[in-house]
Structure formats: structure tokens, C-alpha cells
Amino acid sequence: MSARNLTVLICVIFIVVMLVIPLPTTLISLLIMVNMSFALLVLLLSMNMKEPLEFSVFPSLLLLLTLFRIGLNVSTTRAILTTGHAGNVVETFGSFVIGGNAIVGFVVFLILIIIQFMVITKGAERVSEVAARFTLDAMPGKQMSIDADLNAGMITEAQARERRSKVSREADFYGSMDGASKFVKGDAIATIIIVIINIIVGIIVGVLQQGLSFSEAAKQFTVLTVGDGIVSQIPALLISTATGIMVTRSGSEDNLASELTAQLFSYPTLLYIAAGAITLLGLFTPISNLVTMPVGILLAVGGYQLSRKPKVDESLIEEQQEEVVTNDLKTPESVVKLLQVDPIEFEFGYGLIPLADTNQGGDLLDRIVMIRRQLAIELGLVIPVVRIRDNIQLQPNEYVLKIKGNEVAKGELLLDHYLALSPGYDEPSIEGIDTFEPSFGLPAKWISEEMRERAEMFNYTVVDPPSVVSTHITEIIKNYAHELLGRQETKNLIDHLKENYAILVEEVTPNPLSIGDIQKVLGKLLKEKVSIRNLPVIFEALADYGRYTTDPDVLTEYVRQALARQITSQYSQNGDSLKVITLSGQAEKLIADSVSQTEHGNYLSMDPTMSGQFIQAVNKEVEEMTMQQQQPIILCSPTVRMYVKQLIERYMPSLPVLSYNELDAELEVQSVGVVRVE
The missing domain is CATH 3.40.50.12790 (FHIPEP family, domain 4)
Known part of the structure; x- marks a missing residue:
């Protein structure tokens, strides 16, 4: 165990010990200052976080600091009631706040408690509850957005995993904050109760046990109680404020101070208006000009200074951007990127943009996500990301599907029509544009919305354009699945199988069969539409016969025989x-x-x-x-x-x-x- 971990464990144990064992007043004073330092540090950290997840340990830290503060309360209460003395820090704060008048000091202390309990703590608790609820409700939508970006090729698999992890951690954080805010509320209530107990019991102890008069006992224990309350409420107030800041911050690109100054003073004209209002308030009301004029002048000067900011030359920015793009094109890395060929590409003309545009109701990205899941179940192969892009060189209603850079299929869609598949005979009253269904080559017609119900009455199968293209993409990927399975994909499948069948994998590869041999066998199965999802059975057959031959054709036949039940159910x-x-x-x-x-x-x-x-x-x-x-x-x-x-x-x-x-x-x-x- 590292020294850092050991230190944290010792501190937690010491907090528990504080609740049971009396501590010297000198040590209590030292711990009170430590408590204030930690509270101030937490507040400053919360103000400098760009997003809440940068301080994800905050809920657990909040619990520990609350427990530490309660331990101090117990120690100071024990010292006050037993010795009538709780250390120099408590007495100093008590005397300073009371200022010679116990009643006024006590009222000030109560106001401080009410502010913390009714305003900051109550508000932070409510914000935490709402933030947790909305974050959990938004999780499915965020996950679908990540899948859509992944399928569109806008992000990589690693970036998608990172974003999914961030969404999950964000939900966990706000859920924890919802519960942790209850600690702050409970601490405020406990402080009020402890204050009441200290005063009442302190007066009783002072009169009955220490022989003090009622007024002397009231004064002494009020000073100590208020001092104890102040030294515990100041850190509690700082922690409550930090809690409120953490749960009210949304994802941003800068810390609180930078955003606050940038947004608050983003409109210099408003500062002039505020300066004029304050100045008029001093001129036409009994309020002294000595109070209003400095504030008005300060606002006016601030507005003037902000309005003097140099304007950005837009033409210069455009020139700099063009220069950056030009320099990027000159670098060797930019040429290397052009060599990359996407495994699957779907290109379409500008007339089919609504298919992929979610703002126009397009759901092609979601459909491709479902296609990848469906094929993973049917074929046992993880289909690569489908790169979707528009191509102005195509006809407006035309689309093309490419496998490893080569065109393998093309088709045409009419977005304002439906594809009606003939039931085996042609009905003369069904009018439309003659065509062929792209997936299976069946005769069909593009019909209008008005003709749809009539076509269904004559047993035509009517399909909307998104379903037509989704089916076409699915069938083409099935036909070319064996080309999408390379050695790297095979290695990924083997690694996944090895998690549960390590002995089986070790018996097959790297001896007697290499990854290339296994890839050829799996590719031949996929080429004949045989699913490779049941990898354990496939590897059992390869383990049995791989020692006798490495011929992929022969091994494929043995594997097919091992998959007899699967093949039977597929075709019967x-x-x-x-x-x-x-x-x-x-x-x-x-x-x-x-x-x-x-x-x-x-x-x-x-x-x-x-x-x-x-x-x-x-x-x-x-x-x-x-x-x-x-x-x-x-x-x-x-x-x-x-x-x-x-x-x-x-x-x-x-x-x-x-x-x-x-x-x-x-x-x-x-x-x-x-x-x-x-």
C-alpha cells in the first residue's frame, strides 16, 4: 500500500476516533483550522473546474468532510460541557462575533445558519435532484447520438468508447451528488440541534456543577457555543457553496471566473446604462452623491475600456485559416491520410440528403446501427463502420455502395414515392414508374402516396424508400461479408473467444493453424452464408482436424459438418x-x-x-x-x-x-x- 493511500485510511480512522476519545483543546484548535483550509480549497477547486467530472471525487469528499466536521462538533461540545473551555480558536471567534452583546451575537449566528440551511443547502439539494433526473433521462439519447456519429464515421471506436464512458460517469456523478447533498442538509440541521444543546446544557452545568450564576453561565456558554457554531458553520457554508457551484455548472470550455467575467461584461453598452441609473439615483433621491457617484464613474469607465477592445480583422482571420489549410496539405501526413480506404462506403446524390439528415426526419444512421446489430447476430461478424457521405457527381436520386473502395451496388430512390412489389400479376389500375427492387431484382413500381392504399388492396407489398435502401445495404453486406473479414478482424474474434475458451484457442493457434488459415476458413463459411457466430464449435472442429491438414477447403468441409444442426435449421x-x-x-x-x-x-x-x-x-x-x-x-x-x-x-x-x-x-x-x- 502506497503512503498516499495509507495516509487517507489513517485520516478516516482518526475521524472515527474523534467521536469517541476526548482531544486536547490545542489539537482541537489545530483541526478546526485544518477544516477551514480544506473547505476553502474545495471551494476554489469547484470554481476552477471546466466541467464537474474533473472533480468526480467530490461526492465522496463531501461525505468525509461532513463526517470530519461532525467529529469536531462532538469534540468541542465535549470540551465545552466538561471543562468550560474549547480552545483559543473557538473562544476568539465567539468573542469577535458577539462583540460584547450576547443577544446580538446569537442573532447574527442564527441568521448565518438560516442562510446556509434555507438558501444555499436547500437550493443545492433541489438542483442536484433535478440534474440527476435529467441526466439519467438524457442517457439513451446521448448513447444513440454517439452510435450515430460512429456509424457516420465522424468519430473512431476509441472516441466512441471514451464518450460512452463519459456519459456513464456523468450520470453516476449527478446521481451521487443527489445523495451527497443530503449530507449537507443533515449537517445544517445537526448544527442547529448541537447549538441548542450546548446553550441549555451548558447553562445547567455552569449553574449546578461549576457554581456560576445564571447570567455568568449564560454569557460564558453563549460565547463558547456561538464560537463553536461559527467555526463549524464557516467551513459548512464554503462546502455548501462549492456543492451549489458544482451542480449548477454545465459543460464548458473554461473555469467559472473566466466565463463569469467574459459573459457578464460582454455588452459594454449595458454598463453605461447601469452607470446612468446609479448616477440619477444619487441626483434625484436623498442618497448621498458620495455613495452613488464613485459607483457610476466606475461602471462608466469599465464600459469605456471594454468598448475600446480592438476589432478582429475578419479578412486576416480568413487568410490565416487558408494558410493553415495550405500548410496542412503540404505535410506528408496529409498525403498518407489519402491512402486509407474505408471498408464500407455509402454515397448518395443531393436529392437523398433527407435520408441521413436527422433535422429533416431522416433515420438512416439509426437504421445502419440496427443493421450492424442484426448482422452481428446473423453472421457472427462485427461489421465495420459504414462511411456515409453525399456525392455531387451522382444523380440526385442515385446511391452507390462500395466495399473497400470498389462499387458493388447502386440504386435509385424516389423519396416522395413508395416501392410497390408485384404480387405475381400486374393490376392495370396501379399506376407508377416501372423499376426493379434493388435487393433481389423483383419487378416493382414507384407509386405515389395516393396510390398506396389501392396497391395494398391488390396485395402489393408497399415499402418506403428508407426500408428499400436499408434492405439493399443489408443484402449487399451479407454477400460481401467474406471480404470484410481480414486478419485483424479474425484476430479480434479470436481474442474475444479466448476470454472464455482459452484452452481451445491455444490448441488451434498459432499451432497448427495461423490466423491467416483461420481467416480463410471463416471467410469461406461467410461466402456461403453460413454464420460464424458459434465460434466454439468451429474451433472444436479445427482443433480436431487441424493437426492432419491445413488445407482451408478441407477444413471448411469438416467445420460445415460440425455445424450440421445450424445449417439444417437455416435451410429446412x-x-x-x-x-x-x-x-x-x-x-x-x-x-x-x-x-x-x-x-x-x-x-x-x-x-x-x-x-x-x-x-x-x-x-x-x-x-x-x-x-x-x-x-x-x-x-x-x-x-x-x-x-x-x-x-x-x-x-x-x-x-x-x-x-x-x-x-x-x-x-x-x-x-x-x-x-x-x-
């Missing part, structure tokens, strides 16, 4: 049956015979004529199954599955290819078509 309609297209024995033999084995791995080298026939046969079965409004799925043996996928993915990239080992044994499989090759 009701969980009990699955309709598929199978390969004939001749077709599977053709694939197996076309596999070439080399020292660098196995690959498919089929004759172009035969591969064309195979693709045509698959396409024929897929079209028939699609016409029956069923999802086409190819089912084959585990030995040829990855080669079949490699063969058809160029022509039908979204067609799932499964193997028998990837399906649950209890699942009923129905073959509705067979791929045959003559």
Missing part, C-alpha cells in the same frame, strides 16, 4: 423436412473423376463441354423448383460438395450446395429433382 422450412435437388451417380462420378491432385492442393479440371452440360442440367432443375415457389438447394455427397460449389458459383452464386453430412439425421429429405449428365 419447418424443421422436419427439406426439398432438394440431388445429383445422379453418373454426375457425381464425373465430378470426382475431374478432380486433379497436386502438391499445392486439389482442384477441379473438367472438360468445358461437360461442365457446360452440367450447368445447364442444374439450371433446368433450379428453374423448375423456382416455378413451384420453393428454394432450390443442391444436395450431394461430402467428397464432391466443394467442387460442385466451385463449378456453379460463377453462374448461380446464391444457390446453396449441401452435403449429406451437413444435415441432421432426423431431417426428412425429399428429392424433387435430379441433375443428370449424359
Whole structure:
């Protein structure tokens, strides 16, 4: 334990000891001055804080100082009632305040207590309560604002974490201040009670035990009581003032003194008006000019001095800003920044700005936050921040989605229309602009608000523009998720898994598999829309088979088999049956015979004529199954599955290819078509 921590602990223990053990009057006097010094220091600190969180320990310090002050009260009360003497400091303050008149001094003391209790303490308590309530109510909005800025690319992940932490600490601070202000209120009440006890009991002790007359006892113990009250109320008043300052300060860029002078004297003309009013008050009322004229002159001189501030040359400021920008462009760092490529970019024309502008009701930023959460659950991958920006080179209603700087999708939106998807037939009375749904290429129409209800009556699916673009972004990110998973992202996933499965991770990486090997396996899973969220099962399979092979294709097949339950639930309609297209024995033999084995791995080298026939046969079965409004799925043996996928993915990239080992044994499989090759 460091000396600083040990000192704090000893001080807290000493405060508790003060409540029980009598202290010498000399030590009491010393501690009273220490108490005043701490109170003054706290007040000065509170005035120099730019924001309350810079003094976040204040609620706990307030409790300790209140406890210390109560301990002093107990010690001085014990000394007053037992010896009739509480040290030089108490007696000096008592004599000074009373000034020879016990009644006047006592009244002054009561006024001081009332000011502290009714004005400062009561106000600080109320402000603390309201600040805590509003801070807690504003937390969700602040968190959403941080997420929106993060998705817009305005801040980094580290900055977002820092801002979230600040919001949380701010809520904790104001909640603590709400409770800590009750200590100040209780201390004020306790002081009043202690004063009453000291006077009454002191007079009784002085008359009955010390043999003093009533007037002598009243005078002596009133002096001591008032002195004790003053030396405790002055620090209490300073602490109460500091509490009020802390809870009334809002986030600012400067301390209280700088802001007070800057804002109070920001309008010199008002000082002239105040000077004139004070001067007239002296001229037309019995108030002496010797009192009003110096104040009026002082205000007038202050207004004159403030109005003489040199005006800032705006043209000079613009030149300096241009010079700074020019110098920044000349630095090597500015060129390096241009090399950075954002993982995901969403650009749109100026006509679509209302989509992202919250002031115009746009909620695109919030939708992208939900998309990232949804894909994290569905794919098990943390999608990078989507950089959103407008692009004047695009058409007004056009948008473009880029992955790692390359355009992968584009579309067009009409913000004052709705997209109506055809139910399978066209209703002539539904008028609109013919188009295609951007996510799945389905025929659709842009219809007006007046046509919306009519389209819904004819079973059209009507979608608003924000939902159209959100769905498009979601599907594109799903299709390119494997490109967004790099080695760094894979390392982050492994580190997260290691928190709970350290032994499993150590068995897989760095031996026998590197991060690059694992990234290739996870990328191949994502490419075929298989979620990698269940990393423990994936790593179990890699641990079992990684010692035998490091071929990513082979390892992927083993992992897919380990994820059989997940894949089954992903493609089965009701969980009990699955309709598929199978390969004939001749077709599977053709694939197996076309596999070439080399020292660098196995690959498919089929004759172009035969591969064309195979693709045509698959396409024929897929079209028939699609016409029956069923999802086409190819089912084959585990030995040829990855080669079949490699063969058809160029022509039908979204067609799932499964193997028998990837399906649950209890699942009923129905073959509705067979791929045959003559």
C-alpha cells in the first residue's frame, strides 16, 4: 500500500476516533483550522473546474468532510460541557462575533445558519435532484447520438468508447451528488440541534456543577457555543457553496471566473446604462452623491475600456485559416491520410440528403446501427463502420455502395414515392414508374402516396424508400461479408473467444493453424452464408482436424459438418423436412473423376463441354423448383460438395450446395429433382 493511500485510511480512522476519545483543546484548535483550509480549497477547486467530472471525487469528499466536521462538533461540545473551555480558536471567534452583546451575537449566528440551511443547502439539494433526473433521462439519447456519429464515421471506436464512458460517469456523478447533498442538509440541521444543546446544557452545568450564576453561565456558554457554531458553520457554508457551484455548472470550455467575467461584461453598452441609473439615483433621491457617484464613474469607465477592445480583422482571420489549410496539405501526413480506404462506403446524390439528415426526419444512421446489430447476430461478424457521405457527381436520386473502395451496388430512390412489389400479376389500375427492387431484382413500381392504399388492396407489398435502401445495404453486406473479414478482424474474434475458451484457442493457434488459415476458413463459411457466430464449435472442429491438414477447403468441409444442426435449421422450412435437388451417380462420378491432385492442393479440371452440360442440367432443375415457389438447394455427397460449389458459383452464386453430412439425421429429405449428365 502506497503512503498516499495509507495516509487517507489513517485520516478516516482518526475521524472515527474523534467521536469517541476526548482531544486536547490545542489539537482541537489545530483541526478546526485544518477544516477551514480544506473547505476553502474545495471551494476554489469547484470554481476552477471546466466541467464537474474533473472533480468526480467530490461526492465522496463531501461525505468525509461532513463526517470530519461532525467529529469536531462532538469534540468541542465535549470540551465545552466538561471543562468550560474549547480552545483559543473557538473562544476568539465567539468573542469577535458577539462583540460584547450576547443577544446580538446569537442573532447574527442564527441568521448565518438560516442562510446556509434555507438558501444555499436547500437550493443545492433541489438542483442536484433535478440534474440527476435529467441526466439519467438524457442517457439513451446521448448513447444513440454517439452510435450515430460512429456509424457516420465522424468519430473512431476509441472516441466512441471514451464518450460512452463519459456519459456513464456523468450520470453516476449527478446521481451521487443527489445523495451527497443530503449530507449537507443533515449537517445544517445537526448544527442547529448541537447549538441548542450546548446553550441549555451548558447553562445547567455552569449553574449546578461549576457554581456560576445564571447570567455568568449564560454569557460564558453563549460565547463558547456561538464560537463553536461559527467555526463549524464557516467551513459548512464554503462546502455548501462549492456543492451549489458544482451542480449548477454545465459543460464548458473554461473555469467559472473566466466565463463569469467574459459573459457578464460582454455588452459594454449595458454598463453605461447601469452607470446612468446609479448616477440619477444619487441626483434625484436623498442618497448621498458620495455613495452613488464613485459607483457610476466606475461602471462608466469599465464600459469605456471594454468598448475600446480592438476589432478582429475578419479578412486576416480568413487568410490565416487558408494558410493553415495550405500548410496542412503540404505535410506528408496529409498525403498518407489519402491512402486509407474505408471498408464500407455509402454515397448518395443531393436529392437523398433527407435520408441521413436527422433535422429533416431522416433515420438512416439509426437504421445502419440496427443493421450492424442484426448482422452481428446473423453472421457472427462485427461489421465495420459504414462511411456515409453525399456525392455531387451522382444523380440526385442515385446511391452507390462500395466495399473497400470498389462499387458493388447502386440504386435509385424516389423519396416522395413508395416501392410497390408485384404480387405475381400486374393490376392495370396501379399506376407508377416501372423499376426493379434493388435487393433481389423483383419487378416493382414507384407509386405515389395516393396510390398506396389501392396497391395494398391488390396485395402489393408497399415499402418506403428508407426500408428499400436499408434492405439493399443489408443484402449487399451479407454477400460481401467474406471480404470484410481480414486478419485483424479474425484476430479480434479470436481474442474475444479466448476470454472464455482459452484452452481451445491455444490448441488451434498459432499451432497448427495461423490466423491467416483461420481467416480463410471463416471467410469461406461467410461466402456461403453460413454464420460464424458459434465460434466454439468451429474451433472444436479445427482443433480436431487441424493437426492432419491445413488445407482451408478441407477444413471448411469438416467445420460445415460440425455445424450440421445450424445449417439444417437455416435451410429446412419447418424443421422436419427439406426439398432438394440431388445429383445422379453418373454426375457425381464425373465430378470426382475431374478432380486433379497436386502438391499445392486439389482442384477441379473438367472438360468445358461437360461442365457446360452440367450447368445447364442444374439450371433446368433450379428453374423448375423456382416455378413451384420453393428454394432450390443442391444436395450431394461430402467428397464432391466443394467442387460442385466451385463449378456453379460463377453462374448461380446464391444457390446453396449441401452435403449429406451437413444435415441432421432426423431431417426428412425429399428429392424433387435430379441433375443428370449424359
